[in-house]
Amino acid sequence: MAEQQLSVDEKIVESETNTTLEKVVSLLTDKGIYPNDVQKQMLFSHVKAMVLRSHTGEALPEVDISLFDEISPLSLNLAEQVVSWFNNLAYEEAHLLSVHFEVAKENELSCVTGE
Numbered sequence: 001m002a003e004q005q006l007s008v009d010e011k012i013v014e015s016e017t018n019t020t021l022e023k024v025v026s027l028l029t030d031k032g033i034y035p036n037d038v039q040k041q042m043l044f045s046h047v048k049a050m051v052l053r054s055h056t057g058e059a060l061p062e063v064d065i066s067l068f069d070e071i072s073p074l075s076l077n078l079a080e081q082v083v084s085w086f087n088n089l090a091y092e093e094a095h096l097l098s099v100h101f102e103v104a105k106e107n108e109l110s111c112v113t114g115e
Contacts, residue, residue: 008055017048024082028104031078035104043100050093054086063092068099075101 021044028035035043052058068076079098083089 008052013048013051013055016051017044020051020082020085021047023085027078027081028101031074033078033101033105034107035100036107039100039104039107043104046097046100050083050086050089050097053093054089057088060090060092060096063095065092065095068095071095071098071102072105075099075105 021040024043024047025035025040053060075098076094078101079094082097083091083094
């Protein structure tokens, strides 16, 4: 049951991942969302997987969109913008990515509320 893997140049993936991550952090910063170092590392892993999927066409497992009901419209909108930067990623990718943005957004609320 070996699946055929499309060969992807790792240097291209690394370059696209770094460029995309810089754009994502800038997009978030423009909205007053500041991911911490751990969140940036997790975001890096997700962005790298997105870049790989954009090259290989690998499909996401089925995603239950109702699990994302508590994600804010802002986080989902930002994630949809990022997913639109790629030509062939599934719509559900934005829902998965929005979780990273929502968690980072909570950093700011914790600072304001003193939690």
